[in-house]
Amino acid sequence: MADNTQSYWEGYKAFWSERFSFLSNYSRFINRDKPIPSWSSSDVEEFIASDPVHGPVLKSAREAVQFGLTGSALGALFTAGYAWKYSKSLHGAGLSFLAGGIFGWTFGHEIANHTLQLYRVDTLAAEAKFLDWWNKKTGGY
């Protein structure tokens, strides 16, 4: 019975550690003595051009951000305008602006997810690969 209980808890911890494994993707770029130097859009474009596997994935991920921003702007303005039109309540319009922005970002990102087929690729791995490439390029350890 003790062996069964021990193996159960070991399996339990392994299961949940596997679920949250995505938290360790950035750990080697965050837990450092010296931070990574800043990069710019031209550096990202250079990586996209040089890497044939992760470059297009990162390009799609950056395009998805534009979808999210557009959806957030439309959602925030439309929801706040709708609430203000009927209630003339300042705090109500403010809360509607925030909620509309969050909902709009999610809807926009969902449209991008289907338009750019992000569900087929691993955008998180592409971002981690870019950080690794930039770290080596700037002479980091």
Added chain:
Amino acid sequence: MQSMSLTLSKRLSNSKPLFRISSSLVAHASSATTSPPPPSPPVPSPSALNSLLTAPWSATQSRGITLSGSDIRVGNLIGNRGRAHEVLKLYRPLEGTGKATLEVPPQSVAGYATVATTEDGAERKERNSGLSKATKTKREQLLKATAVASLLLIYPNTYSLLFANFFVFWHLYAGIGEILADYVHHEMTREFVMISLRLFLIIALKDVCLNFVFV
């Protein structure tokens, strides 16, 4: 035009219930306290002058209200010197003049009669507040479902993740919906936000499923 007299119901033991001074004005002995309505409709006294001389103090205690008979129904609220009274019973004598009895329940808020039950069975419909039984039962169901969701996580597999995910987002949706029902009073605005919230939570549910089940 038929006229009707509305009086506060209070009869003293040593005084007659009502007596008539003129064909449209009815005086009576009254006080501010409450009492049950009289068991039978009061009848006018044949000699008004004699009653007035017998009890001259009753004229200054008069609180009668004269209104049109066709305007009064059981359940109406009538304002009398800053106080609201509810019509509990109507008397329509054959001679053409009607009378109604008003009562203010002792536990009611001053100036407003909230709930009164008449013998006709006409009850005012209470507002369905959040403390009623139906809403409480719905909330208990949600809490039980969420408790089941937390128990499911003891068994780490795909099915427990799916069910726990569904129950937690259902609880989120119902909780935020209840907050919006209390504070957003315009129905179209509330429906707009509720539909947006439902779509948002469905997408979040899908994303959590993908990240936890297909890790």
